Amino acid sequence: xxxxxxxxxxxxxxxxxxxxxxxxxxxxxxxxxxxxxxxxxxxxxxxxxxxxxxxxxxxxxxxxxxxxxxxxxxxxxxxxxxxxxxxxxxxxxxxxxxxxxxxxxxxxxxxxxxxxxxxxxxxxxxxxxxxxxxxxxxxxxxxxxxxxxxxxxxxxxxxxxxxxxxxxxxxxxxxxxxxxxxxxxxxxxxxxxxxxxxxxxxxxxxxxxxxxxxxxxxxxxxxxxxxxxxxxxxxxxxxxxxxxxxxxxxxxxxxxxxxxxxxxxxxxxxxxxxxxxxxxxxxxxxxxxxxxxxxxxxxxxxxxxxxxxxxxxxxxxxxxxxxxxxxxxxxxxxxxxxxxxxxxxxxxxxxxxxxxxxxxxxxxxxxxxxxxxxxxxxxxxxxxxxxxxxxxxxxxxxxxxxxxxxxxxxxxxxxxxxxxxxxxxxxxxxxxxxxxxxxxxx
Amino acid sequence: xxxxxxxxxxxxxxxxxxxxxxxxxxxxxxxxxxxxxxxxxxxxxxxxxxxxxxxxxxxxxxxxxxxxxxxxxxxxxxxxxxxxxxxxxxxxxxxxxxxxxxxxxxxxxxxxxxxxxxxxxxxxxxxxxxxxxxxxxxxxxxxxxxxxxxxxxxxxxxxxxxxxxxxxxxxxxxxxxxxxxxxxxxxxxxxxxxxxxxxxxx
Numbered sequence: 001x002x003x004x005x006x007x008x009x010x011x012x013x014x015x016x017x018x019x020x021x022x023x024x025x026x027x028x029x030x031x032x033x034x035x036x037x038x039x040x041x042x043x044x045x046x047x048x049x050x051x052x053x054x055x056x057x058x059x060x061x062x063x064x065x066x067x068x069x070x071x072x073x074x075x076x077x078x079x080x081x082x083x084x085x086x087x088x089x090x091x092x093x094x095x096x097x098x099x100x101x102x103x104x105x106x107x108x109x110x111x112x113x114x115x116x117x118x119x120x121x122x123x124x125x126x127x128x129x130x131x132x133x134x135x136x137x138x139x140x141x142x143x144x145x146x147x148x149x150x151x152x153x154x155x156x157x158x159x160x161x162x163x164x165x166x167x168x169x170x171x172x173x174x175x176x177x178x179x180x181x182x183x184x185x186x187x188x189x190x191x192x193x194x195x196x197x198x199x200x201x202x203x204x205x206x207x208x209x210x211x212x213x214x215x216x217x218x219x220x221x222x223x224x225x226x227x228x229x230x231x232x233x234x235x236x237x238x239x240x241x242x243x244x245x246x247x248x249x250x251x252x253x254x255x256x257x258x259x260x261x262x263x264x265x266x267x268x269x270x271x272x273x274x275x276x277x278x279x280x281x282x283x284x285x286x287x288x289x290x291x292x293x294x295x296x297x298x299x300x301x302x303x304x305x306x307x308x309x310x311x312x313x314x315x316x317x318x319x320x321x322x323x324x325x326x327x328x329x330x331x332x333x334x335x336x337x338x339x340x341x342x343x344x345x346x347x348x349x350x351x352x353x354x355x356x357x358x359x360x361x362x363x364x365x366x367x368x369x370x371x372x373x374x375x376x377x378x379x380x381x382x383x384x385x386x387x388x389x390x391x392x393x394x395x396x397x398x399x400x401x402x403x404x405x406x407x408x409x410x411x412x413x414x415x416x417x418x419x420x421x422x423x424x425x426x427x428x429x430x431x432x433x434x435x436x437x438x439x440x441x442x
Numbered sequence: 443x444x445x446x447x448x449x450x451x452x453x454x455x456x457x458x459x460x461x462x463x464x465x466x467x468x469x470x471x472x473x474x475x476x477x478x479x480x481x482x483x484x485x486x487x488x489x490x491x492x493x494x495x496x497x498x499x500x501x502x503x504x505x506x507x508x509x510x511x512x513x514x515x516x517x518x519x520x521x522x523x524x525x526x527x528x529x530x531x532x533x534x535x536x537x538x539x540x541x542x543x544x545x546x547x548x549x550x551x552x553x554x555x556x557x558x559x560x561x562x563x564x565x566x567x568x569x570x571x572x573x574x575x576x577x578x579x580x581x582x583x584x585x586x587x588x589x590x591x592x593x594x595x596x597x598x599x600x601x602x603x604x605x606x607x608x609x610x611x612x613x614x615x616x617x618x619x620x621x622x623x624x625x626x627x628x629x630x631x632x633x634x635x636x637x638x639x640x641x642x643x644x
Contacts, residue, residue, distance in 0.1 A: 096630045101630060103628055237519040
């Protein structure tokens with residue numbers, strides 16, 4: 001490793017691996033190092049032995065859970081929006097060929113103490129108890145407006161200026177009740193709190209369009225979400241492979257690695273007696289403790305169960321959104337579930353995750369509304385994670401640091417951060433429309 | 443109706459991974475097999491570490507994975523072995539170290555890989571008989587002990603290269619016997635975009 005590189009990347013989380021892959025395809029010489037002996041960093045999927053090392057140090061997994069290698073437990077549970085930016089990056093880089101996806105069976109939302117499926121087609125919408133009959137008619141006009149809305153075609157604006165009016169005003173224009181607003185804002189636009197109501201309506205309208213386009217992106221979807229077989233940890237591995245295929249060098253299991261600074265500028269890494277130099281260093285916040293600040297805390301519970309979540313039609317994969325108002329909180333809570341059908345748990349086992357932004361000093365109690373939906377659990381692990389952000393943008397000290405993974409249910413902000421880092425590093429935007437296929441058909 | 447018949451005759455896609463020490467000739471073997479090419483000074487694998495080759499007469503399509511830059515510091519991702527139907531472990535017959543390394547890959551596969559994986563041991567660079575350092579007997583005995591299919595190859599002269607891949611194709615379990623995941627997967631592609639439908643649900 002005592003060589004000179006264009007870029008050294010620290011940590012093999014999803015963001016770092018996408019950057020590493022993109023820069024390798026750009027013909028940069030990349031060295032990618034991780035302190036752990038596994039891929040994925042903060043966004044890894046762990047097997048049972050790794051899970052127990054993290055949460056039950058010294059204890060062995062009980063045999064009732066099945067083989068360790070059958071498990072791929074996501075440390076940052078999220079789903080991919082089928083028409084979202086991550087899918088576009090996967091297609092652009094042709095990394096899709098390393099992965100296999102499954103549709104998520106359903107998205108549910110908590111309303112008045114009960115969970116209901118978020119309708120995925122007209123007949124489900126008609127039957128759904130989420131709205132009364134007259135409200136459905138009003139909501140229909142709102143949805144037709146949103147679906148037809150095209151920023152570049154003023155005819156579709158129907159005299160409304162979405163950049164100037166607030167979302168609360170747009171709701172009022174369509175005369176929607178507070179329950180409907182709650183449903184649209186949290187279960188479709190996927191806002192985590194109500195701050196969006198007083199902001200311009202445009203971003204929320206675009207988010208509702210993204211949800212709708214995702215739902216109809218591939219045939220037969222019952223939710224707007226996709227999930228990779230073998231867990232989300234496959235995503236960083238797939239991008240790491242892209243990087244390696246384009247000449248990137250990988251070194252895992254380097255616990256002593258640290259950033260080397262000269263005159264306050266990152267010039268490479270130290271690893272014991274070894275030094276590797278580079279024009280710039282990229283990495284996740286854990287490798288730059290003096291250059292990041294904590295901006296929030298997320299509390300997560302991981303549960304292993306031998307049944308699906310009750311009242312979800314025996315779904316193998318599902319998301320449940322608990323809007324803040326329904327639980328008397330300031331931010332939403334999310335439940336994710338997937339099963340052995342996705343090769344993330346042993347036969348006949350389900351994994352469930354409950355997560356939210358931490359608001360009190362008693363994080364476990366904060367999760368109670370979500371945990372109550374799961375039914376009996378075999379095993380439960382709880383942790384609180386800091387979410388860190390870089391203090392600077394890296395242009396002065398050549399240390400380009402990713403943000404921690406936020407509490408959102410999907411990867412939109414993850415990819416936004418990657419695209420922003422890519423621009424800061426290369427000075428140009430990534431053109432997601434250009435495609436460079438890597439496959440060679442003989 | 444023609445559809446069910448077409449489905450029965452469906453081509454079997456088999457993931458095949460290559461393992462072995464740097465310089466043992468993994469990429470050269472693949473390039474010789476897939477493209478009929480050989481270069482005396484093959485650069486380290488860049489850009490084309492995922493090749494496919496179809497064997498119509500055996501109804502098999504190989505997806506061939508090369509290690510790219512991940513084996514140098516022993517940093518192969520689990521994804522690499524995942525779902526592999528077959529593995530070729532390559533060593534260089536002029537290098538005892540590469541043979542030792544091949545054995546450690548075999549152990550790694552026995553521990554991590556799919557238990558039904560077809561494993562082949564390829565003693566490459568068989569054209570360099572004069573510099574041989576690993577005997578046929580030693581390799582043969584090791585292969586027999588570990589249930590490996592063994593052959594000596596030369597990417598340079600192409601000796602036994604086609605035979606190696608074809609023998610693996612013949613040994614693959616028939617598609618009907620292969621376990622199916624509980625539900626089918628989705629193939630992501632650009633041109634699959636449906637017309638967004640009008641809907642009142644969202």
